[in-house]
Amino acid sequence: MEKTIEHTSQQAEIYLPSIYSLTLEQLQAWMAEQGEKPFRAVQVYEWLYEKRVTSFAEMTNLPKSLREKLATQFTITTLKTLVQQTSKDGTMKFLFELHDGYSIETVLMRHDYGNSICVTTQVGCRIGCTFCASTLGGLKRHLEAGEIVAQVVKVQKVLDEQGERVDSIVVMGIGEPFDNYDELIKFLKIVNHPKGLHIGARHITVSTSGIIPKIYQFADEGTQINFAISLHAPTTELRTKLMPINKAYPLPKLMEAVRYYVEKTGRRVTFEYGLFGGVNDQIEHAEQLVELLKGLKCHVNLIPVNYVPERNYVRTPREQIFAFERTLKKHGINVTIRREQGHDIDAACGQLRAKERKEETR
Numbered sequence: 001m002e003k004t005i006e007h008t009s010q011q012a013e014i015y016l017p018s019i020y021s022l023t024l025e026q027l028q029a030w031m032a033e034q035g036e037k038p039f040r041a042v043q044v045y046e047w048l049y050e051k052r053v054t055s056f057a058e059m060t061n062l063p064k065s066l067r068e069k070l071a072t073q074f075t076i077t078t079l080k081t082l083v084q085q086t087s088k089d090g091t092m093k094f095l096f097e098l099h100d101g102y103s104i105e106t107v108l109m110r111h112d113y114g115n116s117i118c119v120t121t122q123v124g125c126r127i128g129c130t131f132c133a134s135t136l137g138g139l140k141r142h143l144e145a146g147e148i149v150a151q152v153v154k155v156q157k158v159l160d161e162q163g164e165r166v167d168s169i170v171v172m173g174i175g176e177p178f179d180n181y182d183e184l185i186k187f188l189k190i191v192n193h194p195k196g197l198h199i200g201a202r203h204i205t206v207s208t209s210g211i212i213p214k215i216y217q218f219a220d221e222g223t224q225i226n227f228a229i230s231l232h233a234p235t236t237e238l239r240t241k242l243m244p245i246n247k248a249y250p251l252p253k254l255m256e257a258v259r260y261y262v263e264k265t266g267r268r269v270t271f272e273y274g275l276f277g278g279v280n281d282q283i284e285h286a287e288q289l290v291e292l293l294k295g296l297k298c299h300v301n302l303i304p305v306n307y308v309p310e311r312n313y314v315r316t317p318r319e320q321i322f323a324f325e326r327t328l329k330k331h332g333i334n335v336t337i338r339r340e341q342g343h344d345i346d347a348a349c350g351q352l353r354a355k356e357r358k359e360e361t362r
């Protein structure tokens with residue numbers, strides 16, 4: 001395992017917002033306010049996302065006065081790399097420092113179908129899932145769209161050195177994306193835009209713990225982005241034990257919202273189902289899950305979870321995992337078992353983190 005520490009400062013400097021937070025339309029509006037032509041915004045986007053420069057001074061086809069004006073109003077990235085680790089299987093974990101001293105994690109996973117990055121949307125989380133260490137300190141703050149975009153650009157710059165690219169994005173890192181909805185949508189527009197990072201909607205997945213009103217809103221956005229629900233239990237009672245959000249947004253209502261999403265978009269939905277030994281991993285649970293998902297265009301992703309010290313959750317035995325999978329398959333449900341990556345660097349997805357981590361550095 002390689003580990004590089006690049007930077008350890010925790011002091012906030014003079015804060016200028018990141019230009020990565022601006023959609024192309026917003027940047028065009030800003031240009032118009034400055035008396036500039038809209039094509040200047042496109043040029044800036046090309047410098048940011050195609051050439052991936054780190055200073056306005058490098059944007060040499062812009063007038064000097066405009067470059068200077070941009071530099072007085074914006075920074076490019078507000079993220080600093082604190083730690084970069086590479087696992088034996090190629091998985092990379094990044095710890096980035098934000099302008100106010102908080103730190104966040106981003107993970108790059110290597111699959112045979114390409115490079116996938118898992119981004120964080122909040123510092124901490126207020127959802128309170130019982131298996132998740134990210135929520136223990138509560139929510140510190142939402143990330144701005146530019147702070148989410150910057151995670152992708154930072155990782156892409158590392159991949160540039162290897163002649164590779166970020167092929168897909170999963171919004172499954174720390175935080176509940178729908179709890180930071182407006183910034184999430186801006187982020188999605190920027191990374192998906194042909195003049196932005198141009199990552200296809202079908203290569204982006206957003207996962208929620210189940211904030212129902214936002215599921216309806218997301219369905220109505222009309223995007224082709226993949227959608228996943230952290231389900232983890234087939235009944236209301238059991239889900240409430242694992243995920244307290246189920247009290248506010250109970251399972252039957254959640255399933256109504258999911259069915260609306262599928263009808264509205266014609267897209268299938270993925271259900272993330274963490275297997276917790278002796279809790280939700282019995283055949284009866286698999287059968288209840290079959291009942292719950294009956295007739296729904298969906299896919300189930302089984303995630304064998306390691307020991308969770310805060311809750312004494314233990315790993316499901318191998319045979320039991322396969323028996324659970326077989327039960328779903330037998331009833332025609334599409335199912336996969338998630339391959340684990342980056343074990344030696346603790347790179348499990350932020351949604352199912354099994355080890356406590358320090359979420360903040362200040």
Ligand code: SF4
Pocket residue numbers: 125126127128129132133134135173174175176209350351352
């Ligand atoms: S699993 Fe996700 S939504 Fe649940 S507490 Fe952790 S970060 Fe928040």
